[in-house]
Amino acid sequence: MNLLNEDLARAQMSARLGEAQQMRRAAHVARARRVSRKAEKAARQARLALARAI
Structure with a gap:
């Protein structure tokens, strides 16, 4: 379960970084x-x- 939360957090961080770069x-x-x-x-x-x- 902990690894799943870490993967989710990484995915969200990656998405936010991508959005910031586009902006x-x-x-x-x-x-x-x-x-x-x-x-x-x-x-x-x-x-x-x-x-x-x-």
Whole structure:
């Protein structure tokens, strides 16, 4: 019975670790998308400023 409880605890811990990794990956992807959008906006503004200066 004790081994069964240990196996269950290991399985639950493994599942939690997997979920945590997925959440970290999702947060990283979301952050990368935000940074990418900001960079695209900055590039657009720079092109517009350059076009106005010419």
